[in-house]
Amino acid sequence: MDAPGGSLGWPWAGAAARALLPAALGLLCVPALGAAGALLVFSGTLLIFSAARPPAALPAAGRAVLITGSDTGIGHALAKYLDNMGFIVFAGVLNKDGPGAEELRRTCSQRLSLLHFCDIVMEIVMYLKWSPCLFSSGLWGVVNNAGILGFPADGELLPMSTYRHCMDVNFFGAVEVSKTFLPLLRKSQGRLVNMSSMAGGIPLPKYAAYGASKAALSMFSGVMRQELSKWGVKVAAVHPSGIQGTSELWDKQEKDLLENLPAAVRSDYGDDYLQELKSYLVRLPAHCDADLSPVLKDVLHALLARRPHGLYTPGKGAYLPLCIFCYFPVWFYDFFISKLFSAEPVPRVLRTAEAGNGNL
Template sequence: MITFFNPTCNGPLGWLCVGITALFGVTVLCTAKRSPVGKENILVWSLLPVLLGLLCVAMLGTGVGLVVFCTSCLVSSMYLSSTVLLPVGDKAVLITGSDTGIGHALAKYLDSLGFVVFAGVLNKDGPGAKELRRACSQRLSLLQLDVTNAKQVKEAFLKVSEKVQNTGLWGVVNNAGILGFPADGELLPVSTYRMCMEVNFFGAVEVSKTFLSLLRKSRGRLVNMSSMAGGIPLPRYAAYGASKAALAMFSGVMRQELSKWGIKVAAIHPSGFRTGIQGTSDMWDKQEKELIENLPEDTRHAYGDEYLLGLKSYLLHMPAYCDANLSPVLNAVLHALLAKRPHGLYTPGKGAYLPLCIFCCFPLWFYDFFISKMMSSQPVPRALRTSEAESKNH
């Protein structure tokens, strides 16, 4: 028979349970009040342990029920502590690569929340910069910032230092990045590897090292935009993935080293978002021409012109498989900037979990098999098609 919970009948343990419930409820309400986002999730996470605990007390008795209830409150409190966001106030954030894509959307988003935004752009007179001037408040400042240009990085530092003065800079978001031309690693010219490393890795390192003195003043945040391709191996992303993997490792080491200064470091690994990073048709034509012209004759013959020319179609169809809604990425960056306890790694995007779980939890041969099946619709090099045809004939 179920005996419903009555604190009077259950003695001191019953009143202890009531006290814990009240304390937890007050904590949740204070948390929800301070947090500018995610109030719905907070209320859900507050009600679940209370209902679970009371049900356990009613069915299992006060002693066992209280243990279960306290455990559920502890788990819920750990989650709630990660949802508490600091007030925006007059916090200043530098974002690189704000011309297009995630950087552009992030500059608008943070500006709308009240941040003082320094938007670094590759072209201060380009359409992206003009749109930021039109759509954002007077708090936003545009900076001419090519992250591969040490002089421009230094000039940007001086301009930001002049504006933030003794308060320091709260956040640096290393977002600037390039994709290059997705192709087999054997086909990519070394210049593509160098270009990806210069922008995606060395550029982020240059900006980080230059602005760390301002982050130290505010005990702020360093956020690096890596990629799912930097965490797991993906075909056709040898150059891009290697540069993002280097950035991810840099983020991990800096997270450990900068913690003594009170600076928190996070890496964002988005997957499957439509950002425009793949570039324009003219850029593809130029990169395709460079790729084909620099191939050794035997390599070009083995792959065949049909395979090589088909690489561009992969780029053309890529946006169709990507999510146009960048909100998960923007929310991840916001959490990394404002959470009292930010995560070291964020993986926004629905497509990230399955391949990431398989890569981490299964043997490598199974992961390789899984990826090969995902890529099975891609064209086959000429030499392999010829050998397959010959084996069938025999």
């Protein structure tokens, strides 16, 4: 990506052509290549145009951006990345004395300010009131990154507290932050970026609570994108392909799951099945790409491009499951996902039934 501040941008006609050409080519190839071949053509054309994405056109210097959930993970990396690009960064953290906050203090410039998440509204309003000399455009961007994964498990096993907690943090928290700062974003004609997830765009096993909360956030982003366009505010949703969590949170969620699980349900699934869920958590980080640069670059594009996309899907192969879900029959998508999760354990009752059928 070229340095921010250039004047390049796609003309409207060029942008429309780039958006429609992959779909048009895919549809034209259906009679000759079938649905699978057309999907490959569509995906390949899309990748070509994605690689040719124009450089961000707006300058970063003097633009203030609030990022929630900056203690670890994407939010932490994004705070450092945007600080390095020249933004004035308000990094919201849960623990101002934690290792993530200390690293931001040590490695970032004086432009970065740490804000305690519980007091984030009051603190940033005070910064805007008393430090107007720090930046010329008010608050330019809000990145709703704070979120929790919960305990990945079958939806039947998850306690209602997990569903409520995921919705409180991943959806209601982002909505509250957005509503609080939208008057400032309308004034600056700035950007609202919501960090959703691939699980928020397509159904994935074991992510009923997490996926539902992220799907709500994605829908909120889409509606806000339409409604705020008249104010000049651009809204984008980012769907990274890696789903991450922390072991401390998993331990607490596991305890809640086991304590609230009805005895009959626990018997049907079996304790060995529940143990396999914990093994799945241990293996989960191996499926997450450690390279966060595609996510960071997409957020930068959403913040600075003159015509940002409404949806970003960073990560290897992140767009393919979404295409299959959108353009293929549901049964084909379910078959595709079942093959991806083919190594999943089988509940005790179903294993017993299979064994009984095999003895007939």
